[in-house]
Amino acid sequence: MIRTLSLTLAFCAGFAGVARAEIEIEEVTSPGGIEAWLVEDHTIPFTALELRFEGGTGLDDPERLGAVNLMTGLLEEGAGEMDARAFQAAREDLAASFSFDVGTDTLRVSARMLSENRDAAADLLRAALAAPRFDPVAIERVRGQVQSILAQDEQNPRRLASRAFYEAAFGDHPYGRPDNGTPESVAALTREDLLEAHEAALTRDRVHVAAVGDITPEKLGALIDELLGDLPQTGPDLPDHVDFGLTGGIDVIDYPTPQSTALFGQPGLKRDDPDFFAAYVLNHILGGGGFESRLMTEVREKRGLTYGVSTDLVPLENAEFWIGSLASANDKMAQAIEVIRDQWARIASEGVTQQELDAAKTYLTGEYPLRFDGNGPIADILVGMQLTGLPKSYVTERNAFIEAVTLEEVNRVAAERVDPQALHFVVVGRPEGLEPDTAPRITLPEVVPPAE
Incomplete structure (x- = not known):
């Protein structure tokens, strides 16, 4: 057929x-x-x-x-x-x-x-x-x-x-x-x-x-x-859905290094959520847009606390969450986290500007066609669409979905979905002046300090 x-x-x-x-x-x-x-x-x-x-x-x-x-x-x-x-x-x-x-x-x-x-x-x-x-x-x-x-x-x-x-x-x-x-x-x-x-x-x-x-x-x-044709027809049951299980707080895991590394996150959105595209654009403005994002501007450009900080909206098959990462010197990580928390709260309470929204749309719609660069990348995109349950028409409809996001919509999603109180940090290193809000959730193996 x-x-x-x-x-x-x-x-x-x-x-x-x-x-x-x-x-x-x-x-x-x-x-x-x-x-x-x-x-x-x-x-x-x-x-x-x-x-x-x-x-x-x-x-x-x-x-x-x-x-x-x-x-x-x-x-x-x-x-x-x-x-x-x-x-x-x-x-x-x-x-x-x-x-x-x-x-x-x-x-x-x-x-x-x-x-x-x-x-x-x-x-x-x-x-x-x-x-x-x-x-x-x-x-x-x-x-x-x-x-x-x-x-x-x-x-x-x-x-x-x-x-x-x-x-x-x-x-x-x-x-x-x-x-x-x-x-x-x-x-x-x-x-x-x-x-x-x-x-x-x-x-x-x-x-x-x-x-x-x-x-x-x-x-x-x-x-x-x-x-x-020679493979088995069926296999064992697939895993079930799981909720993002972290609430707001900080885990600090001791590791002998002059620079701390942090991952941070909060609950996210399913790929088929009606608010997904607005959240996708919002993430670009917050931390997904490279040097143009708010976090890069505030954490790196204005304060020099890191070489890079980024965020991503992650809709996995069985879980969905917002995740971000950065590395910072031990004496700067506490301030970097404070700035990230502040920006998380500001975008939730104040939203974004029309200028920010227009710039995000221009970038996201302009870079998308560049992904279709050769047989291999196209095949990869198509099979990914199948896994996600997207229709074949998505390749031409996707940019229209981005363009349709309004300022009112993206700011509503910021207010409803960005949750500063839920933001959780896991820090590995020896950050100065950063006290954990919770006990570490795992016990790391005994580590050997890097050779000097």
Whole structure:
């Protein structure tokens, strides 16, 4: 089954004006019943393919943390009759590119292949997805890489702050657990654990597919069935929704470093909330707009308290929150937090100006078309839209949603959704004059001071 939607995107072409590029999104259903979005482009003999499997590390057994992450790292370490070296040689001979990555909500597979080698590249990718070898020598090599990352994380204030923030906010929910596992859990993982993680994480009922490039709908349908036909149809239940569990306050976690790192946040909005676009524009003004944001102006430009501070509105699959981050010298972090709290309160009580709103709209609508820069980025955007439940028409409607945000609306959302009393900070370091409002929510491993 093929459904087609023609879309026109406006792209900035330097100062010469606006160039318009049309893309045609075709909804394809494979003979095996798997749906995909396709943008045909036969100008270059090349296809970009994006697969997303819902679940990710959120499917980890709490007693086997890091299994899905380690399994994902092994997908290109040998498959079928090929060991890791033979697999890599075959991929290079085909001039194909595969990448595998996993987060808390999704497992991502990206493939880039030339048309002349597409069938052979698809066969190789199918082997990686459906028949990974999990050879003992490969397991130990990749396990060592993960353990090295974990060891580095335990000496990285930013990673420690992130771990503390998410654990405090989400507790025993998968969002509160480390995606990579812990040194102890990773060391204990067996080959059987990886086989079980593979069967749980790669299933046909939870896959989203997008392709852009030199391929027809009929050939894409056949390719999808070839790639995914041997995977399990269904997997275990996905995690439930969880509320952002932090209330206003400060956690200070001692770490021997001259510069403190902080993450801060409050409850946010679901992606389908009617106020989402107004909040999105508001976030750009508050802390998402780089050097033009209020926080950068007040914390960096006027007071020199940090090199950078930013915020983001995060609507995950099972939680939604506003998050921000900064680093500051130990003797400046307390003042930086005071300024952030003050700006959080001011935007809630006073709102934004028409000038700020107009500038935010100009930036957000102008940068959006630039994301559609090549087959790979377009495929990535399309599969992300599927995961979020957005219609195909969103690529042309999105800027209209931004333009429709009014000053009255954005200021109402600021008053109703920005909550200075709920803003919570997790600080890792030795900030001077900053007393915690709450006891630290986690106990960090014993740390070794950085070498001088």
